[in-house]
Amino acid sequence: MKGNSYDHKKIESKWQKIWEEQKLYQTPEGVTQKNKFYILPQLPYPSGEGLHVGHAEVYTACDIYARFQRMNGKKVLQVIGWDAFGLPAENFAIKNNVHPRINTNKAIDNFRNQIKSLGISVDWSREVGSHNPDYYKWTQWFFLLFYERGLAYRKKQKVNWCPSCKTVLANEQVVDGKCERCATEIEQREMEQWYLKITEYADRLYDDLDKIDWPKETIRRQKEWIGKKKGAEITFNLSVPGQKEGKHGVNVFTTRLDTIFGVTFVTVSPEVAKKWLDVGWQATDEVKKYVEDSLSRTDKERMAGAGDKTGVFTEVYAINPVNQEKVPVWVADYVLGDVGTGAVMGVPAHDERDFEFAKKYNLPIKVVVMPFMASKNEKNYQDAMNRITTEKVFTEDGVLVNSGNYDGLPSEEARKKILDDAQKDNWATEKTTYHLHDWSVSRQRFWGAPIPMVYDDRGKLHPVKKEDLPVILPEDVDFKPTGQSPLTYSDLFQKGVEEKYGKGWKREVDTLDTFMCSSWYYYRYLDPHNDQAFASEEALKKWMPVDFYLGGVEHVNGHLLYARFFTKVLYDAGYINFDEPFSVHRHQGTILGPDNHRMSKRWGNVINPTDVVEKYGADTARVYEMFMGPLEQDKSWNDNAVQGVRRFLVRIWNLVQDEKKSLADTSSETLQRLLHKTVQIVSDDTKNLKYNTAIARFMEFTNLWMRQGEQLSKDDTKTFLKLLAPYAPHMTEELYQKIKGSLAKPDLAPREKDQVIKEYKSIHLESWPSYDEKLIQEDNVTIVVQVNGKVRQTLDVRHQTAENKVEVIALVQQDEKVKKYLEGKQIKQEIFVPGKLVNFVV
RNA sequence: GCCGCGGUGGUGGAAUGGUAUACACGCAGGACUUAAAAUCCUGUGGUUGAAUAAACCUUGUGGGUUCGAGUCCCACUCGCGGCACCA
Numbered sequence: 055m056k057g058n059s060y061d062h063k064k065i066e067s068k069w070q071k072i073w074e075e076q077k078l079y080q081t082p083e084g085v086t087q088k089n090k091f092y093i094l095p096q097l098p099y100p101s102g103e104g105l106h107v108g109h110a111e112v113y114t115a116c117d118i119y120a121r122f123q124r125m126n127g128k129k130v131l132q133v134i135g136w137d138a139f140g141l142p143a144e145n146f147a148i149k150n151n152v153h154p155r156i157n158t159n160k161a162i163d164n165f166r167n168q169i170k171s172l173g174i175s176v177d178w179s180r181e182v183g184s185h186n187p188d189y190y191k192w193t194q195w196f197f198l199l200f201y202e203r204g205l206a207y208r209k210k211q212k213v214n215w216c217p218s219c220k221t222v223l224a225n226e227q228v229v230d231g232k233c234e235r236c237a238t239e240i241e242q243r244e245m246e247q248w249y250l251k252i253t254e255y256a257d258r259l260y261d262d263l264d265k266i267d268w269p270k271e272t273i274r275r276q277k278e279w280i281g282k283k284k285g286a287e288i289t290f291n292l293s294v295p296g297q298k299e300g301k302h303g304v305n306v307f308t309t310r311l312d313t314i315f316g317v318t319f320v321t322v323s324p325e326v327a328k329k330w331l332d333v334g335w336q337a338t339d340e341v342k343k344y345v346e347d348s349l350s351r352t353d354k355e356r357m358a359g360a361g362d363k364t365g366v367f368t369e370v371y372a373i374n375p376v377n378q379e380k381v382p383v384w385v386a387d388y389v390l391g392d393v394g395t396g397a398v399m400g401v402p403a404h405d406e407r408d409f410e411f412a413k414k415y416n417l418p419i420k421v422v423v424m425p426f427m428a429s430k431n432e433k434n435y436q437d438a439m440n441r442i443t444t445e446k447v448f449t450e451d452g453v454l455v456n457s458g459n460y461d462g463l464p465s466e467e468a469r470k471k472i473l474d475d476a477q478k479d480n481w482a483t484e485k486t487t488y489h490l491h492d493w494s495v496s497r498q499r500f501w502g503a504p505i506p507m508v509y510d511d512r513g514k515l516h517p518v519k520k521e522d523l524p525v526i527l528p529e530d531v532d533f534k535p536t537g538q539s540p541l542t543y544s545d546l547f548q549k550g551v552e553e554k555y556g557k558g559w560k561r562e563v564d565t566l567d568t569f570m571c572s573s574w575y576y577y578r579y580l581d582p583h584n585d586q587a588f589a590s591e592e593a594l595k596k597w598m599p600v601d602f603y604l605g606g607v608e609h610v611n612g613h614l615l616y617a618r619f620f621t622k623v624l625y626d627a628g629y630i631n632f633d634e635p636f637s638v639h640r641h642q643g644t645i646l647g648p649d650n651h652r653m654s655k656r657w658g659n660v661i662n663p664t665d666v667v668e669k670y671g672a673d674t675a676r677v678y679e680m681f682m683g684p685l686e687q688d689k690s691w692n693d694n695a696v697q698g699v700r701r702f703l704v705r706i707w708n709l710v711q712d713e714k715k716s717l718a719d720t721s722s723e724t725l726q727r728l729l730h731k732t733v734q735i736v737s738d739d740t741k742n743l744k745y746n747t748a749i750a751r752f753m754e755f756t757n758l759w760m761r762q763g764e765q766l767s768k769d770d771t772k773t774f775l776k777l778l779a780p781y782a783p784h785m786t787e788e789l790y791q792k793i794k795g796s797l798a799k800p801d802l803a804p805r806e807k808d809q810v811i812k813e814y815k816s817i818h819l820e821s822w823p824s825y826d827e828k829l830i831q832e833d834n835v836t837i838v839v840q841v842n843g844k845v846r847q848t849l850d851v852r853h854q855t856a857e858n859k860v861e862v863i864a865l866v867q868q869d870e871k872v873k874k875y876l877e878g879k880q881i882k883q884e885i886f887v888p889g890k891l892v893n894f895v896v
Numbered sequence: 897g898c899c900g901c902g903g904u905g906g907u908g909g910a911a912u913g914g915u916a917u918a919c920a921c922g923c924a925g926g927a928c929u930u931a932a933a934a935u936c937c938u939g940u941g942g943u944u945g946a947a948u949a950a951a952c953c954u955u956g957u958g959g960g961u962u963c964g965a966g967u968c969c970c971a972c973u974c975g976c977g978g979c980a981c982c983a
Contacts, residue, residue, distance in 0.1 A: 271900070275978060278899080283982075308983060321983095357981065388981050398983045406897090407981055489982060607977090681920075683909060688976095692908065695921050701935090702920085747910070750919035757919090760936090838915050843964040845915050885963050891914050895963050 060707040062671025066784040070173060078816055079175040082129045085596045091128035092597050093120045094579075094636070096605030097137045097184075097572050100161040102146060105168040106653070107645045107679065107691070108606075110663040114676045115642060115685055115745065116604050117174045121780035122740050124175075125822040131597060133579040134169060134176045136162050138185035140568045141219055141235055144501035148534055154501045155529075158185060168664050173672045173783050175818070180582045184571035189578060190503035191524035192588040193571050196620065197495075198506055198517050199627060200250055206495075208515070210246040212392075213494060217241055220535035221498045224567060225491055226612040231353075242352045248496040248505060248564065252619050256280055256488045258633070259618055268639040269686070272610050279611040281489020285309035286473050287395060288482040290320055290372035293380065296336065304372060304383070307394030307487055310404065311476075312468035315457040316422035318412065319400035320372040320383045321365065324348035325391025341366050341385060348387040356387050363388045363411045374399075375481035376472070377458065386411060394487050402447075409447045423452040423465060493616065495567045500533035500540040502565030508551060511558025522554065525561070539563040573616040576600055576635060594630055603636040614639070640743065645679070646690040661691050673782035674700040680745035680781065703785060705756055706778070710771060710789045717793065718765040725764045726829065728755055729774060733825035736777050745781070752778060768793060773823045783818060790817040839866050840893040841875045859886040866892050 073079065095116040098109055113134070120132040138158050147154040162183060169176070182189055200206040214223040218238035222245065227234045252259075260280045263273045285308050292302040304322060308314075322330075324345045331337060331345065344366045348356065365386030372383050381400075388407055389398050402412035402419045412419055425448065451465035460468050476482035496505060504525045506518035518525055528546035541547050541563040551559050580593035605614075617635055625633040646652055647659025654660065666675045678699040682689040710716045721729070732755045739748035755774070758764055766774065771793060779786040796813050835856040839847040847869055855861050863884060866872055876894060885893035 271978085274900070278979060281979090281982070285983085306983080310983080363981080389983080390981070393982045395983095401983090405983065407983075410981090487982075489979090610978090681908095687909095689908070692921065695908070698920055704935095746908095747919080750910075753919055836915080840914080840964070843914095843962095848915060883963060885914090887914060891964090893914080893963050 060704050060785070062673065062784070063668075065788045066171070066173065066667075066672050069784045069787050070170060072814075073175075073816070073818075074178075076814075076816070078818065079132070079177055080179060081131050081177045085129045085131075087596070089127070089129050090597055090601070091120075091123045091130045092600045092602070093123070093130060093132045094576055094600045094603045095132075095134065096603070096609070097135055097575050098165065099137045099140060099142070100158060100165045101142060102157060102161050104161075104164055105663050107661050107663050107666075108642070109165075109169075110172060110675060111642050111645055111679050111685075112604055113169055113172060113174045114679055115743070116602070117172075117176075117783075118676075118680065118740065118745060118780040119602060119743070120175055121783065121818055122822070124818065125776070125780070125820060127821070130175075131180075131579070132174075132176050133180050134166075134174075134178075135180075135182035135575055135579065136165070136184065137568065137572050137575075138162065138183045139190075139502045139565075139571055141221075141499065141501070144499060144533060145219075147501070153529065154533070155185065171664065171667050171672060172676065175783070180579045182575060182578045182582050184503075184568070184575065185501075187524045187526055188583075188585065190527075190571065192574070192578065193503045193566060194506040194518070194523050194525060195520060195588060196570065196574055197566065198520060198523075200623065201507075201517050203623065203627065205251040205254065205623065207249055207251065208246055209249055209492075210244060212242045213245050213247055215241045215243040215245070219499070220537050222247055222494055222496060224494045224569070224612075226493075226569075226615075240352075247494050249492040250495055250619075252493045252615070253488055253490055255619050255622050256282065256490050257486075258622055259490075259615065262618070262622075262634055266634050266639070267637060269641060272607070272614070272639070272641070275610045276615060279489060279615070282486060283309055283488075284484070284486050286311045286469075286476070286482045287485040288314070288375065288399065288476070290375060290399070292383065293371040293373065294335070295369055300373075304397050305395045306397045306399045307485060308399055310401065310465075310469075311472050311482070312451075312454060312457075312460075312463075312465040313401040313404045313422055314374065314376045314399065314472060315454075315460070316401040316403050316420045317374050317379075317381055317399045318402060318418045318420055319381050319408075320397065321386045321389050321400050321408075321411070322368075322383060322397040323389040323391040324385060324387050326389075326396040327368070327385040337368060341368055344385060351387075353390075356390075363407070363414060365411060365415065367415075375476070375479070382417070384411075384415070392491070404447065404449055406447055406449060420456065421448070422454060422456045423448060424455050425450070425452045426464070493567075493619075495570055496564035497567055498537065498539045499535065499565055500527075500531055502568060503527070503571060504541065504547075505562040505564050505566055507562040508555055509560045509562070510556065516555070527565075539565070541565070569613060569616050572613055573620040576603075576617070591629075598630065599632050599634060600636045601638060603639045604642055605639070607641045641686050643683075643685065643687040643689060645682070646688060648691045648693065650690045666696065670696060670700045671703075671784070673785045674703055676783075677703065677749060677781050681749045683746055685743055685745065702753055702756060703782060705760060707785060707789070709756070709759055710775070710793065715759065715765050716771040717768045719767065721767045721770045722764045725758055725766060726770060727832070728758055729766070729770055730825040730829040733773065733777060733823050734830055737822070737825075740780065749781065752781075776817060776820055776823050779817045779820075787817050835889050837862060837866065837889075838891040839869070839872055840891065841872075842895060843893060846875050847871045853889075856889045859884075859888070862886065862892060 093116050095112045116132060120130045124130045143154040143158045146157055184190060184193065197206060214225065214228050216223055216233040216236065216238055218236045219233060223233060223240065228240050231240055232238060233240060260277060260282050263276060287305050287307050289303045289305050291300040292304055293299045294302055304320065306320065327341065327345045328349060331342065363386060365384045368383045368385055370383040371380045373380055388411065389396065400408040400411065400417070402408040402417065403421045404423055409419070454460045454463050454465070454468050460472060463471060473482060473484060504527055506523060506525045508516050508518055510516060528544045530546045531540050531544045533540045548561055551561050574588065577589045577594065580597050581589040584590055621630070621635040622633050624630050644652065647657060647661065649657065649659050651657045651659055663675060674696065678696045681699060732751050735751050736748045739745065759766065772790060775786045775790045791814065831853060833853055834850040835853050837849050837851050837856055838845055839849060849866060849869060851862060851865060855865070863886065876896065879896040881894050881896055883895040885895070
């Protein structure tokens with residue numbers, strides 16, 4: 055009676071092979087916007103370390119969804135590719151003296167095999183790698199598109215420089231003042247670099263977050279990163295010693311125009327002061343020294359001194375445009391050069407930093423805003439005044455005082471009115487600032503897509519002609535980092551440029567940030583072999599936008615922002631008719647080691663998914679990882695629990711092979727009811743990505759099925775297997791074909807294979823089961839009886855009765871135990887929830 | 897400092913305002929076995945109790961709303977995450 059024992063290796067490799075031969079997961083024909091479903095797991099970086107359990111989590115979660123959608127009649131596109139350029143491969147190459155292409159391709163082969171061993175239903179004919187010329191040709195094309203549209207430019211400015219990686223990094227790649235990749239302290243250097251004007255899209259990137267289904271937290275963080283703030287830019291005329299008053303001016307940005315009557319000084323950043331010095335300002339030696347010292351410090355060092363503000367009086371005065379008051383101008387490094395205009399109006403009564411500064415240098419403090427309460431009644435007035443003396447800062451909105459015509463106005467209104475008036479008098483304009491800066495995209499490294507630009511003999515820039523793309527990354531390069539781009543030294547790279555463009559012409563030698571490659575990869579999958587376009591119009595119309603995107607939280611302020619930016623530029627250029635790439639996005643949580651630490655070699659707690667697949671099977675690995683907890687949550691590994699999942703699968707394996715259990719004439723009644731209930735709940739949970747609770751339901755069902763006397767008919771067994779198929783695709787396929795009788799021999803000897811295949815229809819192409827509404831209704835319902843809100847008894851009542859208040863209460867009151875609790879008490883109130891509960895209030 | 901999220905058995909975790917602790921792990925006892933492993937069965941929040949009698953307590957702490965709160969509100973606390981001299 056016991057069938058074969060569960061040999062996961064045999065089953066899994068067999069079916070993986072058949073599925074591949076049958077091209078089971080190739081993207082189907084007849085795709086329309088209505089029936090398509092585009093599932094996108096985040097683009098992996100093929101590290102030499104191999105697949106991580108976190109990768110397995112992402113691919114399994116996507117794969118379950120893909121299989122579920124497929125069985126529900128959707129035409130599914132599920133794809134994988136490689137984010138193959140980048141520093142680790144290059145660093146490895148330097149260390150071991152092999153070309154990065156070699157170790158990258160090796161890593162990709164390894165990743166591909168590992169992913170295949172998990173039984174992920176990917177259409178491998180669409181695989182892409184960002185390091186292949188037919189891919190980066192289009193990365194370069196995108197760069198040219200940005201250039202044409204005035205969105206790519208060169209600029210000399212302070213950049214983040216990683217002394218270890220010897221390259222520039224984007225703001226998004228600097229974490230805590232350290233390099234995201236190697237954790238080296240970042241230096242600031244003045245360099246000429248390529249930038250993409252993402253700031254031009256800041257508003258749309260901000261506003262359109264409201265129209266996509268993304269995690270709330272992610273949307274919040276992106277908004278915070280964009281850092282949109284509305285305010286005003288104000289011009290203060292300056293009085294410089296030895297110069298005519300009003301000849302010079304300084305602009306400041308503020309979100310608190312309502313506090314302008316409280317200005318008692320103006321502070322400029324060292325950067326702004328430097329500019330003044332550069333145009334001939336005769337400042338004191340003290341000022342010059344302060345500016346020089348400040349500028350030699352990194353932003354990080356400057357911020358470290360946040361608690362103790364320093365500054366120097368410049369002997370310049372600024373004239374407050376609202377009341378012509380003359381206030382001193384200071385230079386201080388608490389004002390940052392790259393925020394707003396690099397200069398602020400000092401309102402010490404209503405800004406913490408200005409307050410601190412004023413205290414230190416004995417500058418006057420002038421209260422111009424009082425809490426709302428103060429204007430309402432006399433008693434609170436004193437309290438309020440006590441709170442906002444010159445000893446305490448009041449930074450909230452309130453009511454204006456000491457502000458001329460604006461006295462008595464609430465802050466909000468005052469801001470509008472002052473701005474209106476100021477605009478008429480020409481001393482302020484409405485202005486929005488952003489925390490987001492333009493995206494620095496040039497890298498002084500080898501292993502990336504060359505920037506498709508050339509310089510003529512006078513050093514002037516020209517774009518490479520589109521028909522000349524790709525600009526091939528040469529093979530003959532000494533890629534050891536020197537701080538100069540390695541491509542500088544490649545003869546092969548510069549060869550032909552003069553022929554093509556003219557004598558003395560040279561190529562740009564920097565390469566593109568790899569985030570450029572990953573900003574558009576989801577388009578390439580749609581049409582991966584097209585050499586006329588990054589993707590055909592038809593393919594774009596059919597498949598986009600992505601219906602489900604799963605990726606890590608670490609990409610919130612980098613990749614996800616860049617990808618949205620790319621999409622908006624494509625939209626503006628008329629290539630697509632939507633302007634958000636990912637309709638639904640979710641994050642997977644991190645899988646931690648058994649010791650609750652992040653997995654790392656250092657802790658010796660790394661779990662290798664391939665070991666798990668080897669030992670317990672892909673189906674066990676998949677089901678376990680999904681059973682650990684909610685997808686988006688961090689979870690720690692527990693090897694005992696893996697074995698528990700394996701046990702669960704083996705039980706099913708044995709049950710289905712037991713004909714009395716799985717091929718009975720009819721299903722036992724309780725089990726059949728539970729099956730229908732299970733169909734309902736598993737369908738809901740799977741749709742809502744609550745895989746962990748769906749699996750719990752499968753276990754509950756299996757527990758009942760194992761009981762003596764419980765049995766399933768063949769059809770009901772098939773239904774159960776179909777439900778489980780997305781989760782454990784190999785085992786369910788094997789069992790399904792077996793009970794269908796499609797497999798004469800489980801081992802498919804080559805000669806018999808054709809015959810078997812003829813009648814073979816994969817379980818993964820079957821339709822998702824439906825349930826019978828009548829069968830999920832129980833005959834009996836459990837009514838909970840409470841007395842004063844405490845549960846005292848539960849009673850089983852006929853389904854129809856349970857809906858009727860009078861009948862239920864009558865029935866309940868006959869119960870001995872309930873009687874005891876109600877004895878000698880007056881029922882004040884009876885609460886009745888139909889089909890659920892009775893609560894007596896006594 | 898500001899903003900956000902969270903705190904449920906020994907552990908991972910379940911619970912549209914209606915039986916808190918589903919499911920799993922672990923543990924304990926039992927069956928099978930010469931024995932062990934595997935498998936199966938039973939039990940398992942806490943306190944009192946001989947009890948599979950009964951009672952009380954229990955979702956970080958304290959209050960509130962409600963017939964009824966893990967769930968809603970307020971305060972506190974601890975933990976995690978994001979941002980941070982952003983004007």
